[in-house]
Amino acid sequence: MATSENKESYIAAFRKLRAGGALAGPVWLEQLRQAGIASFEAMGFPTLKNEDWRYTSVEPIATQSFALANGEAKSIIGAEVFSRALIETDAPRLTFVNGVYSAALSNTTSLPQGLRLGPLAEFIDQGDASVAAQLGQLARAEQQHFVALNSAFLGDGAVVSLAPGCRLPRPVYLLFVSTAGAQPVISQPRILLLLGAGSEAKIVESYLGVSGKAYFCNAVTELVGAEDSIVEHYRVQQDSELGFHVGTLAASLARNCHMTAHAVTLSGALVRNNVRVLLNGAGAACVLNGLYLADGKQHVDNYTLIEHVSPRASSLELYKGVLGGAAHGVFNGKIIVHKDAQKSDARQTNKNLLLSDSAVIDTKPQLEIHADDVKCSHGSTIGQLDADAIFYLRSRGLDVAAARSLLSFAFASDVVRRLGIEHLRQRLDAYLVGRFGAW
Amino acid sequence: MLEIKNLHATVGDKEILRGIDLNVGAGEVHAIMGPNGSGKSTLAHVLSGRENYQVTGGTVTYQGKDLLTMAPEIRAREGIFQAFQYPIEIPGVSTTYFLKAALNAVRKHRGLDELDAMEFLSLIKDKMNLVEMSQALLNRSLNEGFSGGEKKRNEILQMAVLDPTLAVLDETDSGLDIDALRVIAGGVNALRNPNRAMIVITHYQRLLDYIVPDFVHVLYNGRIVKSGTKELALELESKGYDWLKGEAAAVH
Numbered sequence: 001m002a003t004s005e006n007k008e009s010y011i012a013a014f015r016k017l018r019a020g021g022a023l024a025g026p027v028w029l030e031q032l033r034q035a036g037i038a039s040f041e042a043m044g045f046p047t048l049k050n051e052d053w054r055y056t057s058v059e060p061i062a063t064q065s066f067a068l069a070n071g072e073a074k075s076i077i078g079a080e081v082f083s084r085a086l087i088e089t090d091a092p093r094l095t096f097v098n099g100v101y102s103a104a105l106s107n108t109t110s111l112p113q114g115l116r117l118g119p120l121a122e123f124i125d126q127g128d129a130s131v132a133a134q135l136g137q138l139a140r141a142e143q144q145h146f147v148a149l150n151s152a153f154l155g156d157g158a159v160v161s162l163a164p165g166c167r168l169p170r171p172v173y174l175l176f177v178s179t180a181g182a183q184p185v186i187s188q189p190r191i192l193l194l195l196g197a198g199s200e201a202k203i204v205e206s207y208l209g210v211s212g213k214a215y216f217c218n219a220v221t222e223l224v225g226a227e228d229s230i231v232e233h234y235r236v237q238q239d240s241e242l243g244f245h246v247g248t249l250a251a252s253l254a255r256n257c258h259m260t261a262h263a264v265t266l267s268g269a270l271v272r273n274n275v276r277v278l279l280n281g282a283g284a285a286c287v288l289n290g291l292y293l294a295d296g297k298q299h300v301d302n303y304t305l306i307e308h309v310s311p312r313a314s315s316l317e318l319y320k321g322v323l324g325g326a327a328h329g330v331f332n333g334k335i336i337v338h339k340d341a342q343k344s345d346a347r348q349t350n351k352n353l354l355l356s357d358s359a360v361i362d363t364k365p366q367l368e369i370h371a372d373d374v375k376c377s378h379g380s381t382i383g384q385l386d387a388d389a390i391f392y393l394r395s396r397g398l399d400v401a402a403a404r405s406l407l408s409f410a411f412a413s414d415v416v417r418r419l420g421i422e423h424l425r426q427r428l429d430a431y432l433v434g435r436f437g438a439w
Numbered sequence: 440m441l442e443i444k445n446l447h448a449t450v451g452d453k454e455i456l457r458g459i460d461l462n463v464g465a466g467e468v469h470a471i472m473g474p475n476g477s478g479k480s481t482l483a484h485v486l487s488g489r490e491n492y493q494v495t496g497g498t499v500t501y502q503g504k505d506l507l508t509m510a511p512e513i514r515a516r517e518g519i520f521q522a523f524q525y526p527i528e529i530p531g532v533s534t535t536y537f538l539k540a541a542l543n544a545v546r547k548h549r550g551l552d553e554l555d556a557m558e559f560l561s562l563i564k565d566k567m568n569l570v571e572m573s574q575a576l577l578n579r580s581l582n583e584g585f586s587g588g589e590k591k592r593n594e595i596l597q598m599a600v601l602d603p604t605l606a607v608l609d610e611t612d613s614g615l616d617i618d619a620l621r622v623i624a625g626g627v628n629a630l631r632n633p634n635r636a637m638i639v640i641t642h643y644q645r646l647l648d649y650i651v652p653d654f655v656h657v658l659y660n661g662r663i664v665k666s667g668t669k670e671l672a673l674e675l676e677s678k679g680y681d682w683l684k685g686e687a688a689a690v691h
Contacts, residue, residue, distance in 0.1 A: 387490070392527040395487050396541035396597065397515040397548070406540065410531030410580075417531075439540050 006062055007044040011037065013068070014152055025124060029154065032136045036151025039141040046145045055330040055362040056301040060270055061244045066186035066216050068153075069098030076177060076210075078105050085175050085206040086236055086427045092117055093173040094158045098215075099187030101156055105175075114166025114199070120157040120190055131159060135192055138222040138250035138278070146246045146274075150188045150220040157190035157219075160203055164196035164226070171202040171234075171421055176219065178243060180211040191221040195229035195257070202232040202421060207247070209240035209268070216244040223249065225257035227281065232420045233261045236428075239268030241296075248274040255281030255310075262419055263319075264428065265292040265300050266435075275304040279313035279341070290319035291415035293435065294327035294359075301330035308341035308374075317348040320415050322408060323359035331380070334366040341371050348378040353385070353411050355404075402439035409436050440465050440502060440636050441605055447496035448485050455481040457661035458497070463605070466633040470647055470672060471640045473658035474680040479640045480524060482658070483609040486638075487521040488514050501605065515541075516548035518604030522594040522611050529581040534593060535563065537581050538600055545601055566599040570626040588619035595626040606630070607638045612646040624649030644676035659683055 014037045017023050023033060045062040046053040076097055082089050094117065095105035101119040108117055123131045141148040158174045176189055193203055207217060217239070225231055239245045245268045253259050263273050277286050286306065294300045306315045321329045331350045352361045365378040385407050393403035409432050416428045441463040448456040455478045463469050473479050484492045486499070488511035499506040506514065529537070542562075543553040554562065567577065570592040582590050591611055598606055608627065612620055627650050631637070639650055647655070647669065655671040656663045657680075664683055665671065675683075 386527075389527050389529055391489060391511065392523070392529075393537070393541070394511040395515055395521055395523075396537075396601065397512050397544040398541060399510075399512045399544070402540070402544065406532060406537070407529065410529055412531075414531040439544075 006065065007040070009065060010149065010152070011041055017153075023155075026127070026132065028132050029124060033152050033154055036141045036148045036154065039148035040145065040152055043145050043148065052303060052332065055328075055332075056272055056299065058270070058272075061216055061246075064184060064214060064216070066184045067181065069100055069181060069185045069187050075179060076102075076105065081175070081177055081208055081210065084238070085177075085208040086424055087173045087175060087204075087206060088171065088423050091170040091173055093175060094119065095175045095177065096156070096158070096187070096189055097177045097179060098181065098185050099156060099176070099189050112166070112168060114163035115168060115172070116159065116161040117172060118159055120159050120192065121155065123159045130161065130194060131192060134194060134222065134224055135190070138224065138252050139220045139248060144248070144274075146218050147220055147248055150190060150218050153188050154190050155188075157192070159192045159194070160201070161194040162196050162199035162201055162229075165198045166196060167200040168202065171204050174203070174205045176205070176207045176217065178207070178209045178211055178215045178217050178239065180213050181215075184214040184216070185211075186216045186218065188218045188220075191219065193221065193223040193231070193233070195223070195225045195231050197226040198228045199226070200230045202234070204234040204236065204421070204424070207235070207237040207239065207245065209238065209243035211240055211243070214242040214244070218246045220248045221250070223251040223259070225251065225253040225259055227254045228256045229254075230258045231260070233259065234419070234421070234424065235261070235263045235273070236266075236424070237264065237268065237271065237273075238266045239271065241267070241269060243268045245271045246274070247272070248276070250276045251286070252278040252280050253284040253286060256283040257281065258285045260287040260289070260420065263288070263290045263302065264415075265302070266431065267293070268298060268300065270299045272301045273303065275302075277306045277315070279306065279308050279315065280310055282310045282312050284310065284313040286315050288315070288317040288319070289415055289418050291412055292319070292321045292329060293412065294321070294323050294329055295325040297326050299328045301332070303332045305334045305336070306346065308335070308337040308344040308346060311341055312343045313341065314345040315347070318415065318418075319350045320411065321352045321361060322355065322412050323352065323361055324355035326356070326358040327360070329359070329361040331361070331363040332366075333364070333378070335368070335376065335378070337369045337371050337374050337376065339370045342373045344371060344374040344376070346374070346376045350380040351411075352380070352382045353408065354382065355385070355408065398439055401437065405437035406439045409433060412436075442500040443497070444499075445497040446485070446494065446499060448481060449493045449495055450481065450491060454495070455661055456485065459661070459663060461656065461663065463636045463638060465636055467654065468631065468637045468639060468650065468652045470652035470655045471638060471658055472642070472644070472655060472672060472675060475642065477658040478661045479642075479658055480609055483521055483607050483638075483640055486519065486607055487511060512544070515601070516545050520598050520601055520603035520606045522591070522598060522606065522608045524610040524613060526582050526590045526594055528583045528585075530583050532581050533579060534577040534581050534596075535560075538563065538597060541597070542600055563600060566596055569599050569629055570595045571622050572596055587614040588616070591615060591619065591623055592626070595623055599626065599630055604634065605636045605638070607640070609640045610642065611639070612641055612643065620646065620649060644672045647672045657683055
């Protein structure tokens, strides 16, 4: 079967790289990669039989051969991709092309005091103790097929590390561009975000596909929020028509750490976002905002798992999707409240707007509660544009097309207005107007 | 300006309007009263072109044109405005944003230049005072979480901005306390002028103390059974609608 052949080809590639000395490094890294390939060898790619992958077939990824990237940055024009990727060019930035770091397209000059920002490979080479201690602690290769694959080939990526008390005045941008290679390319960036106690940051991961050919981006981010830190994490993802994307964010929040994680998916052939949050200290709080748009035959799957481990933590989740054409959307939101997590407050909402008869959404909220003194709620809606609202707008002079555009925009912009970066709000609203049509 | 002749309309398979005749001239304010279920709101919906209301007979001519063949947005652009009994909430779009889009659609149709954001803001500032609305309210999502009074004030604000030739106010007084009623009536009265006609639909005479009509019509069982001047409203207030039911039965 093609899928297992392909699994074997990844394993063979791993052995070849290792034999050639390409996967050298410190012992802890060696162990991480070994654990990754061992897990991947045991599990392979997920199938529909796997509960967390019930509605998403990864066969298009599993059956295709992808080559490791060689970092063809030559064809990239900075100004063009920065604009498309919604990046503020005067803010600190790391850029990766097909997973390979590009110093020329990055901006690491005059960083604020207390911020360490650079490619992961450099941190590893320098023997950075915090990276050695944290990498692989949150994103575990066991049970997670794509984390296993990412870990096996762990090479480069980004590190954002904030000293205790450091408050960043500007967002940090991490840009990952996928572009055409000689054959379909795979990139597997690994991102480590370390928020010291009482620190504050806004960190934007922007994924942009500029290739007309198939590619696969399998990104894994680990976010460690120490006590009293405040972090806004953004994931803006625009993959091209033949782009496959699996993105994982694994976060652990200590006492009174507040994290807001925004996930904005605008395009891609097959996209799967995993967000896993551990509320690991009393008073920790997370807000998850999601917006996903899909058209044509695109498939976009958002999986979120929030674990309330400690008491008095809160989670507030809103994911909204707009699906047109024959697109398929999936929302799978799981909340687990552990035995000791009394006074937990968990609220989850998923709303979907279907713009065509052929669009499909599978929405699956799951609550698993083991404590008795908690507030938990979840709700999901699936609907079309409201006929009464369309009539109301027409009665004020807008035609049907304009009314539909405005209402679709309003539905999506409801997520955009929650973003904490003015630049992103403006650019995304403009994007939505372009996507749904002006009025 | 508006001529309604022998208008019949059904909702589903139920005939609601059974031969309405009404002439409204420029500058006139006509009140339409009647008991629940008499067809008042149906008349408003037929005039604004709402789906699910089937016109089965008669004609409606507006400024010499056949109104019934116009799409709802064309009616709006041609100068017809309906203040709704139950205004819709639209999360994600502010009143300012929505109203600018609406005004520009109307202006474009009338061959006027579209207003930019600054021009629109200065226009709306004038109109806000008319119905005592704050900028903060206008920046919020359209009608979302608005009180009943705020929603109705928002309708009148929209009317002021869109500057219609014919305004149809459908039960604008329903659900309002006396203070809100005064504010809204004040706004409506300020918009009365010799070129603009209004049809004020209400169940109660109370509203007509504040918006004094030129003519009053009583709708019953899908027909206008009595027309008169503002004194007719007072007569209805003291006698109720029951005496009319007797008259209607005697007539037909």
